Amino acid sequence: MKSSQLLLLCLICSINSSGQFNMPSFKEVVTSFFSTYQFESNDSYLKFQRKKDGWFISEDKYTNPGKFYNTALYWSAQTKSFKKLNYPLVISNDSLTAEAVNYYLSLINWNYEEYQFQRNKYYGYPGWDWDVINDETGRGTETDSLLESKGRAFSNYASGL
Numbered sequence: 001m002k003s004s005q006l007l008l009l010c011l012i013c014s015i016n017s018s019g020q021f022n023m024p025s026f027k028e029v030v031t032s033f034f035s036t037y038q039f040e041s042n043d044s045y046l047k048f049q050r051k052k053d054g055w056f057i058s059e060d061k062y063t064n065p066g067k068f069y070n071t072a073l074y075w076s077a078q079t080k081s082f083k084k085l086n087y088p089l090v091i092s093n094d095s096l097t098a099e100a101v102n103y104y105l106s107l108i109n110w111n112y113e114e115y116q117f118q119r120n121k122y123y124g125y126p127g128w129d130w131d132v133i134n135d136e137t138g139r140g141t142e143t144d145s146l147l148e149s150k151g152r153a154f155s156n157y158a159s160g161l
Helices: 002-018 026-036 094-107 110-119 128-134 144-159
Strands: 044-051 054-061 069-076
Touching: 026 044, 026 069, 026 094, 026 110, 044 128, 110 144, 128 144
Parallel strands: none
Antiparallel strands: 044 054, 054 069
């Protein structure tokens, strides 16, 4: 009996940890985007950004990085749903989706980005650290994940001084 209770507790904790910031994971958002839309460009690449309002998608030029444009809300924290974007629709094909996701993940530093999105409440845009530091959500009832995120934000902000 105790072993089944322990197993149930572990399963509940693992489910809870996957949604620690009440938003889909980085890989879920990337997979959703490439299973719905096409993105082909020789002069820009996609940037995914998790902000207070949800997941955003921006484009960034190879020749002038850091100047995001064509930014749009993709997943709304308010409605907890994906929004329609102004990109060409993909013809449904699971192998092409997996190929597009893998190609995108190979373009970015996948391990680093995934780690940062797992650990930081907001991430992927200039000023994310300041937004985490000033976020009032959960004040007084911070989880260990929120405290870690805040600590990382302070560290990143301090290293930029």
